Amino acid sequence: MAYRIGLDISGGDRAPDEIIKGAILARKELGYDVVLVGVKQEIQDALTKQGAALSNFEIVHAPEKIEMAESPAASCRKKKNSSIVIGAKLLKEKKIDAFVSCGNTGAVVCASTLALRLIEGVERPGIGLMMPNPSGISLVVDVGANIDPKPIHLFQYGIMASVYYNLVLDKENPTVGLLNIGEEASKGNDFTKSVHKSFTASSLNFTGNLEAKDLFSGKCDCVVCDGFAGNIALKVSESCATFVAKFLLETMKSDFFGIIGLLLAKRSLKKFKKMIDYAEYGGAPLLGVDGVVIIGHGRSNARAVKNAIKVAGEELKRDLIAKIKVKVNEVCQNQDIKQILNV
Amino acid sequence: MAYRIGLDISGGDRAPDEIIKGAILARKELGYDVVLVGVKQEIQDALTKQGAALSNFEIVHAPEKIEMAESPAASCRKKKNSSIVIGAKLLKEKKIDAFVSCGNTGAVVCASTLALRLIEGVERPGIGLMMPNPSGISLVVDVGANIDPKPIHLFQYGIMASVYYNLVLDKENPTVGLLNIGEEASKGNDFTKSVHKSFTASSLNFTGNLEAKDLFSGKCDCVVCDGFAGNIALKVSESCATFVAKFLLETMKSDFFGIIGLLLAKRSLKKFKKMIDYAEYGGAPLLGVDGVVIIGHGRSNARAVKNAIKVAGEELKRDLIAKIKVKVNEVCQNQDIKQILNV
Structure with a gap:
């Protein structure tokens, strides 16, 4: 089945290029629809740089970025338009089937818990x-x-x-x-x-x-x-x-x-x-939230991103x-x- | 200065042979008097096996042994004649200047704290x-x-x-x-x-x-x-x-x-x-007790024992x-x- 996997393009030490390369790999090898969440212009530039057709990917514009060292709770509260907060929201609204981010781990935990809530019990x-x-x-x-x-x-x-x-x-x-x-x-x-x-x-x-x-x-x-x-x-x-x-x-x-x-x-x-x-x-599953969220390693390269998406699909x-x-x-x-x- | 270092002969995975070899090494290389605490017969046998003169070492008989898996508090309470409890007591009574054991870590901490008490403050x-x-x-x-x-x-x-x-x-x-x-x-x-x-x-x-x-x-x-x-x-x-x-x-x-x-x-x-x-x-210093106690690794070989004794001397x-x-x-x-x- 062609799942729709949301991918945070602003998070990770090697963003956006390696993340985009991972998205391209995942689409090709796994056949999933990858929804790219991040700064629209950056995503388009990165896709063009890799010679990928822009029409192959849906882009959701998220103008703000949560940096790796930011306080998770405070940044989630303040940066409502960050890729992490928007990604979690898309999942909540069932516009994507899963969300993958290699960004600030604490912020991913926080945003996902706030938006999706926990599995009952x-x-x-x-x-x-x-x-x-x-x-x-x-x-x-x-x-x-x-x-x-x-x-x-x-x-x-x-x-x-x-x-x-x-x-x-x-x-x-x-x-x-x-x-x-x-x-x-x-x-x-x-x-x-x-x-x-x-x-x-x-x-x-x-x-x-x-x-x-x-x-x-x-x-x-x-x-x-x-x-x-x-x-x-x-x-x-x-x-x-x-x-x-x-x-x-x-x-x-x-x-x-x-x-x-x-x-x-x-x-x-x-x-x-x-x-x-x-x-x-691949990535680390965030267990307990009411939705499929995968946290990739901050140092993730394209292959790690693809494997994180694969884990989401599994x-x-x-x-x-x-x-x-x-x-x-x-x-x-x-x-x-x-x-x-x-x- | 020729310090008198008490050494637990019953503790450690390779006791008594490697511990005895360590004592012989320490005496030879560091010039310390090593006081051997453990089962007298075992110590004498091990010394003889290594061809060491029995007269070179003082032996303090400690008939009981605290095994590696025993509960620290309970074993210290029950086995008053164990090498660990007797070693800590010798140090308290200033019959030795320091105590080294590769035995049950928790028991060494417990016996030392009980016998020596903590440094003021x-x-x-x-x-x-x-x-x-x-x-x-x-x-x-x-x-x-x-x-x-x-x-x-x-x-x-x-x-x-x-x-x-x-x-x-x-x-x-x-x-x-x-x-x-x-x-x-x-x-x-x-x-x-x-x-x-x-x-x-x-x-x-x-x-x-x-x-x-x-x-x-x-x-x-x-x-x-x-x-x-x-x-x-x-x-x-x-x-x-x-x-x-x-x-x-x-x-x-x-x-x-x-x-x-x-x-x-x-x-x-x-x-x-x-x-x-x-x-x-060498060994790990037990900091805070009112006396020099060194805890050797359970797997200590002769060289590790010698180095633990060296640390005590330092x-x-x-x-x-x-x-x-x-x-x-x-x-x-x-x-x-x-x-x-x-x-």
């Missing part, structure tokens, strides 16, 4: 991130939408992640783990202990606490954590990978045989780089929002869990 | 970790002693880290950063905002928030964070480094030229491994505890800061 939105591991992918929720969460929020992230993994990543009864500072149920603070208890009492395939050292082991399909710790984990892993690779290459370059080794291993290094490249995994195909609604309301009915979570 | 202990970066070392406090901290605790970690960096890592006026999910002062939750304000009002060389992606950049000498996030950051970085290195090597091994490249680059890979090896940086040489006491009481006098921190 869900208390807070959470950002899901696909992390590669040797045997596949782990979905980590939340990596930054909610930095002052209550236990019920994490419990619901577990439900939503589980539904997502089942539908979009196509696995029956995916495992759910809780990111904590130790494996035993007794580890962590009161907050994590309460979340642990609620998962244990639920029908989810909960495998207990997951230590951060196992985040890349593939031990759990879904990993639940608070947005503060999740964001730290995500950023540390990104920078650590870069640091290790850089350090390693520099050490090799400082040695004659190392240089020869590097040259010979060039092809495998390229393969490796592709494996750990975030662009492969969610639509699987009717993710409706399925989350059913599951959240089913699992949260449990009286024991309500008591544990004090709701 | 300090409200909570914190674990400091040395993290390598391209230009030197960052000291991160706290990485797991205190997972439910108040802002005053983090403020004091900043002071203690600053004193430590100045004295032990020999740098005037070291910079202090606060680990957060964004650089701007407005980023984070109420907790981090309050800590940020207190640092800004202080005489420390505070450089503001530090994003986790910059943890390996060497941007800050001292990095302050809550023990939960700090522990996650530490564990993620460890596993990420392993994951990246393993992935990279496996990719290279799957390709003919890659294998040749690997063989040629063997020497540089070894150099690289050494650079990111935790064993180089703290003693610099009279760290007394200097921390003076500085904490000086900085915490500030009325504005007291008001910000609500103390």
Whole structure:
């Protein structure tokens, strides 16, 4: 089906050119209608630069831009004509089927929550991130939408992640783990202990606490954590990978045989780089809002943009929002869990 | 000066052999008297196995062992004759000048705090970790002693880290950063905002928030964070480094030229491994308790043990505890800061 995917052209470090290139790629490879939201003149110029027919894309003019460092709440309030606020509104009005932005993450969360509201029964939105591991992918929720969460929020992230993994990543009864500072149920603070208890009492395939050292082991399909710790984990892993690779290459370059080794291993290094490249995994689903919203990485290139659009399409195909609604309301009915979570 | 350093022989994944080897190394290379705390027979056997003269070491018999997975508080209460509880007691009674353990981290924190109490003015202990970066070392406090901290605790970690960096890592006026999910002062939750304000009002060389992606950049000498996030950051970085290195090597091994490249680059890979090896940086100081306590990595080998003992000696040489006491009481006098921190 030819979905209509709204794409924020003003957001992202490489906007507008790489975003436009991503839109062109997505239209060609996925067959979706991509609705470009941003400054009209900039969009037209960028399309022309890429030699694309202007008639292939619908453009929605959004004269204002929310910068990466702006305060999410304040910018959403003030910049009603920004690409992010208009994109969320288009989705609310069903003029598009999904919205993708590589802009200010906090603003996307804020604008989407305000315009779309939350799925009935869900208390807070959470950002899901696909992390590669040797045997596949782990979905980590939340990596930054909610930095002052209550236990019920994490419990619901577990439900939503589980539904997502089942539908979009196509696995029956995916495992759910809780990111904590130790494996035993007794580890962590009161907050994590309460979340642990609620998962244990639920029908989810909960495998207990997951230590951060196992985040890349593939031990759990879904990993639940608070947005503060999740964001730290995500950023540390990104920078650590870069640091290790850089350090390693520099050490090799400082040695004659190392240089020869590097040259010979060039092809495998390229393969490796592709494996750990975030662009492969597309964008991060914003789970919990009542509409399909995908947050792309700020550094997204054309391929990452296309893959983010692809993720949006997968969610639509699987009717993710409706399925989350059913599951959240089913699992949260449990009286024991309500008591544990004090709701 | 020949310090008397107490060493826990029962703690650590490679106890007792690697720990004993570390003690022998430390005695030989650093000239310290190492007091071995653990099961007497095991210690004697291990010394004999290494061909060391039993007369070179004082042994304090500690028949009980606290296992890695045991609950810290409960095990310290129940196992009064464990190496960790006895080691902390020896330090309290000044029968040793410092105590080093690679055992159960929580139990070391707990036993040390109970036996030694905190430095006057300090409200909570914190674990400091040395993290390598391209230009030197960052000291991160706290990485797991205190997972439910108040802002005053983090403020004091900043002071203690600053004193430590100045004295032990020999740098005037070291910079202090606060680990957060964004650089701007407005980023984070109420907790981090309050800590940020207190640092800004202080005489420390505070450089503001530090994003986790910059943890390996060497941007800050001292990095302050809550023990939960700090522990996650530490564990993620460890596993990420392993994951990246393993992935990279496996990719290279799957390709003919890659294998040749690997063989040629063997020497540089070894150099690289050494650079990111935790064993180089010794143990983690337990800051805030009224005595020199060093927590070694659970996986410590002989060299790591020796380096942990070396760190203990450096703290003693610099009279760290007394200097921390003076500085904490000086900085915490500030009325504005007291008001910000609500103390």
